Amino acid sequence: xxxxxxxxxxxxxxxxxxxxxxxxxxxxxxxxxxxxxxxxxxxxxxxxxxxxxxxxxxxxxxxxxxxxxxxxxxxxxxxxxxxxxxxxxxxxxxxxxxxxxxxxxxxxxxxxxxxxxxxxxxxxxxxxxxxxxxxxxxxxxxxxxxxxxxxxxxxxxxxxxxxxxxxxxxxxxxxxxxxxxxxxxxxxxxxxxxxxxxxxxxxxxxxxxxxxxxxxxxxxxxxxxxxxxxxxxxxxxxxxxxxxxxxxxxxxxxxxxxxxxxxxxxxxxxxxxxxxxxxxxxxxxxxxxxxxxxxxxxxxxxxxxxxxxxxxxxxxxxxxxxxxxxxxxxxxxxxxxxxxxxxxxxxxxxxxxxxxxxxxxxxxxxxxxxxxxxxxxxxxxxxxxxxx
Amino acid sequence: xxxxxxxxxxxxxxxxxxxxxxxxxxxxxxxxxxxxxxxxxxxxxxxxxxxxxxxxxxxxxxxxxxxxxxxxxxxxxxxxxxxxxxxxxxxxxxxxxxxxxxxxxxxxxxxxxxxxxxxxxxxxxxxxxxxxxxxxxxxxxxxxxxxxxxxxxxxxxxxxxxxxxxxxxxxxxxxxxxxxxxxxxxxxxxxxxxxxxxxxxxxxxxxxxxxxxxxxxxxxxxxxxxxxxxxxxxxxxxxxxxxxxxxxxxxxxxxxxxxxxxxxxxxxxxxxxxxxxxxxxxxxxxxxxxxxxxxxxxxxxxxxxxxxxxxxxx
Ligand SMILES: Cc1ncc(C[n+]2csc(CCOP(=O)(O)OP(=O)(O)O)c2C)c(N)n1
Ligand code: SF4
Ligand SMILES: [Mg+2]
Numbered sequence: 001x002x003x004x005x006x007x008x009x010x011x012x013x014x015x016x017x018x019x020x021x022x023x024x025x026x027x028x029x030x031x032x033x034x035x036x037x038x039x040x041x042x043x044x045x046x047x048x049x050x051x052x053x054x055x056x057x058x059x060x061x062x063x064x065x066x067x068x069x070x071x072x073x074x075x076x077x078x079x080x081x082x083x084x085x086x087x088x089x090x091x092x093x094x095x096x097x098x099x100x101x102x103x104x105x106x107x108x109x110x111x112x113x114x115x116x117x118x119x120x121x122x123x124x125x126x127x128x129x130x131x132x133x134x135x136x137x138x139x140x141x142x143x144x145x146x147x148x149x150x151x152x153x154x155x156x157x158x159x160x161x162x163x164x165x166x167x168x169x170x171x172x173x174x175x176x177x178x179x180x181x182x183x184x185x186x187x188x189x190x191x192x193x194x195x196x197x198x199x200x201x202x203x204x205x206x207x208x209x210x211x212x213x214x215x216x217x218x219x220x221x222x223x224x225x226x227x228x229x230x231x232x233x234x235x236x237x238x239x240x241x242x243x244x245x246x247x248x249x250x251x252x253x254x255x256x257x258x259x260x261x262x263x264x265x266x267x268x269x270x271x272x273x274x275x276x277x278x279x280x281x282x283x284x285x286x287x288x289x290x291x292x293x294x295x296x297x298x299x300x301x302x303x304x305x306x307x308x309x310x311x312x313x314x315x316x317x318x319x320x321x322x323x324x325x326x327x328x329x330x331x332x333x334x335x336x337x338x339x340x341x342x343x344x345x346x347x348x349x350x351x352x353x354x355x356x357x358x359x360x361x362x363x364x365x366x367x368x369x370x371x372x373x374x375x376x377x378x379x380x381x382x383x384x385x386x387x388x
Numbered sequence: 389x390x391x392x393x394x395x396x397x398x399x400x401x402x403x404x405x406x407x408x409x410x411x412x413x414x415x416x417x418x419x420x421x422x423x424x425x426x427x428x429x430x431x432x433x434x435x436x437x438x439x440x441x442x443x444x445x446x447x448x449x450x451x452x453x454x455x456x457x458x459x460x461x462x463x464x465x466x467x468x469x470x471x472x473x474x475x476x477x478x479x480x481x482x483x484x485x486x487x488x489x490x491x492x493x494x495x496x497x498x499x500x501x502x503x504x505x506x507x508x509x510x511x512x513x514x515x516x517x518x519x520x521x522x523x524x525x526x527x528x529x530x531x532x533x534x535x536x537x538x539x540x541x542x543x544x545x546x547x548x549x550x551x552x553x554x555x556x557x558x559x560x561x562x563x564x565x566x567x568x569x570x571x572x573x574x575x576x577x578x579x580x581x582x583x584x585x586x587x588x589x590x591x592x593x594x595x596x597x598x599x600x601x602x603x604x605x606x607x608x609x610x611x612x613x614x615x616x617x618x619x620x621x622x623x624x625x626x627x628x629x630x631x632x633x634x635x636x637x638x639x640x641x642x643x644x645x646x647x648x649x650x651x652x653x654x655x656x657x658x659x660x661x662x663x664x665x666x667x668x669x670x671x672x673x674x675x676x677x678x679x680x681x682x683x684x685x686x687x688x689x690x691x692x693x694x695x696x697x698x699x700x701x702x
Contacts, residue, residue, distance in 0.1 A: 023476035026469060052476040054468055057508030061465035064505065067458055068433065068469030073483075074476055094458050200454045201474055201483050203429035210457030213446035 002247075004180045009140045009172035012179050013079065013105040013165070014039035016147035018049055019187035020103075023074035023194075026054035026065035028084060031117045032169035033107035036079035059084035063091040063102075070100035070162075071209050073199030075151070079105035081169060085123040086111060089130075095162050096131025096225060098209050099197075101154035102162040103147065104132075108270070108321075109169040110356045118357020119169035121269065121322040125330050131225050133163040133232055134299040136269045138255070140179045143167045145249055148182070151191045152239045158231040160197065168271040168321075170357065182247065190246060229300045236297060253302040255294035256309050258284065262291030264372040265310055267335055268319040269295050272353065272360040276319075279365035283373075290369055295331065303338035310339065315347045315372040319365075319384065321354045328381075347377040353384035360385060391586050396424050400452065402432070407450040408442040412615025414579055414605025414622070415439045418521040419492065421582045422601075425590035429453070430488045431474075433467050435497030436460035438528040438607070439521060460497050464505035464518065467491040471514040488593050489516040495536035496526045498602075499562050510569040510598045517592045517599045520562070523607035531610035531662075535560045538630075539682065540675040541662045543610075548665040553675050558682050566600040567636040573599035574636040577644065578622040584644070588635065604631045612661020621659060628656040629687040634694060643694040650700040653680045 007015065013036050017025065027037035037055075044053045054069075056062045059080055070076040080088065085106065095102055110120040124134060133153065137143045143165065150163040167173055182190070198207045213221055236253060244250045257277050259265055266276045273294040283290045293309050295302075310316055320329030327333070332350040339346060351368050354360045364384040371377070402423035409416050415438055423430070431454040434440040440457045443450040458466055467489050477483040493502055498520040506518060525543055526532040533543040539558045542548040546555040563576040573595040575588045585603065592599035604625055608615045625631035628651045633644035653676060657663040666672035666679075691698055 023480070024469065024472045026465075026472070050476065050479065052472045054472045054512065056465065056468070057504060057511070060462060061468070061505050061508055064458060064462035064465035065469030065472060068456060068466040069473035069476075070469075071456060072431075072470050072473035072477070074473035076473075090459055091462070098458075200431055200456055200470060201477065201487065203431065203454060203485060203487060206452065206454045208444055208449045208451055208455040210440070210455070211444040211446035211449060212441045217446050 002180050002182055004178055006176050007140060007179050008035065008174050008176050009143050009167045010035035010107065010174065011039055012140045012144035013147055014043070015181060016144050017077055018043045019182070019184050020075070020077065020148065020151055020191055021049045022051050022077045024052050024054065024066070024069035024076045025078060026056050026062045026069065027078045028056055028059045028062045028080065030059070030081050030084040032109055032173045033079045033081040033084070033105065035173070036105050036107070059087040060091065063088040063095065066102050067091055067095045067098065067100050070095070070102050071098050071199070072201045073194070073196035075194040077103045077105070079107065081107045082109035082111055082123045085127065089127065092127055092130035092132060097221065099160035099228070100162055101160055103150045103154055104162060104164050105147065106164040106166045107169045107173045108166055116356045117169070119171055119321070120355045120357065124164055124166050125322040127164070128299055128330065131161065132299065133161055134166060135163065135297055136166045136295065137172070138271055138273050138294060139172060140175065140177050141249070142251065143172065144179050144181065145243065145247065145251065148187055148190060149239050149243050149251070153232070153236055155194055156235040156239070159228060159235045161228055161232065166270065171271045186246060190243070232300045233297070233302055251296065252305070253297040254305045254309055255296055257292040257294065259291035259293055259309050261289055263289040263314045264316070264369060265291045265293050265313045266317045266319060266365060266368060267293045267295065267310070267331065269298070269321065269331065272319065272321065275360050275362045276365045279362045279369060282362070283366070283369055288369070288373055301334050301338065303341065306335065306338050307342040307344055310346060311342070311344045313346055315349070315377060317349045317351060317368040317372055319351045319353050319368065323352050323355065349377055349382060351382045351384050358385050391425065391583060391590060393583065396586070399424060402426070402430065402451065402453045403443065404450045404452050406448065408445060409438060410609050410615070412608040412618050413438070414523060414607065414618055415521045417579050417618065418519065418603050418605045421579060421585040422490070422519055422589040425586045426488055426593055428486050428488045430490055431456070431470055433457065433463055433470060433491045435463035435493035435502055436528070437494035437497050439492055439494065441528060461501035462505050463491040463493045463497060463502055464507070464509035467516045467518065468509045468512065468514045471516055490593070491516060491518045493518065493520055494527070495520060495522040495524055496534045499535045499560060507569065510566065510571050510600065513597050515596055515598070517589065517601070519589070519601045519603060521603055521605040523605055524559070525607065525610060527607040527610050536562070539679055540666050542665055543662070553665060553671050561686070563602045570639060571598040571600065572596070572638055575634070576602045576631070577633045578604035578625055578631055580619045580623040580626065610662065612664070613659060617659055621656070624651070624656045627651045628653050629683050630656050632687060632690040634690055641693040643690065643696045646696070646698060648701050653683055
């Protein structure tokens with residue numbers, strides 16, 4: 001019997017990890033993701049999991065140990081944020097290149113300076129070209145569900161890539177809300193056993209990971225990763241469909257909220273979609289045809305699904321919880337590129353909001369919607385919730 | 389325990405021919421001798437460096453056993469991860485064989501950038517053997533100084549100039565640092581007596597828990613040494629007491645080699661082009677005197693830790 005409980009985003013990740021019962025977890029504490037390894041180590045201490053928990057001396061070693069354990073054939077998970085993620089940066093593309101299906105609970109926090117422990121997406125956005133799959137979640141339920149689905153997506157034979165399951169630091173990670181958990185047996189059955197391809201520990205069939213490949217082969221090897229990324233959306237959709245059959249909970253690559261007939265659409269990610277959706281309801285009551293498109297799968301970028309959702313709109317507001325200093329914000333750039341490729345020309349405003357944990361309120365969302373409704377369109381940068 | 393040469397000759401090599409290290413390089417000698425000591429299946433991991441790049445040039449590779457390289461500073465973390473996976477999968481019956489784990493790192497990957505990962509792995513007590521093939525510099529990238537580079541050596545980032553005579557500082561004592569982790573096995577040696585290396589590695593691998601070996605292994609190219617002098621220079625390193633040979637077994641220091649005669653440091657320096665600038669002029673003379681003083685002090689320290697005395701023959 002699925003049970004409902006009040007829990008935080010971090011504990012939801014830890015609970016998913018307990019039920020997944022990975023072979024190896026190597027992790028290092030950093031706010032706001034620390035609760036994940038802390039809670040998980042209680043499960044280890046109480047004998048509730050079989051996991052070999054490696055309490056490493058840094059995030060660089062955490063991801064290095066995860067990578068090594070993963071190519072050895074183990075099912076591997078970890079968690080981190082901000083500086084921890086940045087310290088791991090060197091190893092992320094290596095893990096993707098070795099096709100190591102690590103599942104990573106990434107709790108978004110800004111990258112300093114100034115030092116600040118609160119949420120923005122600067123940490124994971126800096127890893128967007130690392131070859132990992134990126135999934136951004138709106139709330140604790142979604143984080144829990146996505147951790148479980150991520151195991152299957154990562155280990156999918158046509159994919160074999162590591163996955164970041166992102167949630168907003170503090171806003172989601174520390175917010176206690178009702179989450180419905182699957183039974184342990186349901187999780188065990190859903191994820192199955194890992195059947196590793198070419199594990200290092202198969203000493204009778206030795207393999208080498210980590211060759212030197214120069215101008216003659218490097219390009220072709222990268223091309224294979226690009227191809228693997230192309231298989232992700234199908235694998236994702238298959239896994240999500242199966243998950244929906246088990247739980248009744250649907251997680252398409254993009255979450256369309258009242259977008260079908262909408263003239264004006266806000267494009268946003270993660271927890272801020274809550275305020276956006278609330279504002280959509282309010283403005284709908286006032287007779288404005290508005291909607292919200294939340295991007296869940298960010299890498300690979302589901303361009304077709306996004307264009308399909310946006311193409312009927314008269315104007316869009318793309319909200320980024322990250323800045324690309326010296327260039328347009330990352331989500332905005334991607335959305336524009338997708339629309340351009342599809343030959344769809346919709347006026348689009350770009351907004352940066354919420355850096356360093358600055359709250360995103362419904363009135364911030366309303367401000368952006370009113371720009372669209374009042375045809376205040378321009379290509380210049382705009383901010384929501386910033387004191388000028 | 390004792391290793392017989394007869395048994396070793398027919399043994400299959402874990403590292404095969406065809407690698408592209410320089411003729412005379414000490415690193416492959418370390419690997420060949422070390423791996424002759426292992427009877428169980430092994431998995432190797434290596435830090436970025438000459439050994440790794442020269443043995444894994446895609447689509448070829450010289451390793452007859454499973455091999456993982458991922459970066460420069462994380463061999464300690466990689467071997468931790470492999471061992472952690474092994475422990476977990478063995479418990480579940482998914483891995484059946486007994487497997488040993490050996491990590492190789494150069495001095496750069498061990499003394500410097502990889503020290504933290506190695507220290508962490510040692511503290512956590514994973515069951516592995518870490519071998520530093522120590523050629524006293526960042527050779528793969530063109531002979532830059534490392535914290536293992538000896539005083540006075542001419543390197544590409546501490547060059548011998550008209551004012552500064554090469555590297556100014558003496559190396560850190562990594563072997564003692566690893567011994568201070570109080571792990572069950574630590575050794576320092578070099579490669580002029582294969583049986584001695586093989587026996588030490590065998591002991592390291594058979595010891596449960598972390599084991600560390602610091603093996604001096606010449607880079608003939610950047611030590612500016614005749615390739616045929618690999619064994620001779622290692623012997624001189626031991627005879628001049630520049631490189632004391634010892635083990636630390638469960639905290640007990642044990643001296644492995646006592647030179648019969650006093651041999652001055654110059655004998656070790658002379659054959660190597662990297663010290664050539666010291667052999668002329670007053671500055672060089674002063675550096676060599678200092679070099680000798682460091683040797684004498686370090687040797688006294690090792691003797692004391694081993695509870696030994698030394699009376700060289702005249
Ligand atoms: C993080 C990082 N910094 C620098 C390098 C460049 N690099 C590669 S190998 C190397 C030196 C290796 O020296 P050592 O560990 O002593 O091995 P050797 O080549 O001497 O055998 C350096 C500096 C790198 N690969 N990664
Ligand atoms: S450069 Fe030096 S360390 Fe590298 S292969 Fe040649 S001799 Fe060996
Ligand atoms: Mg070196």
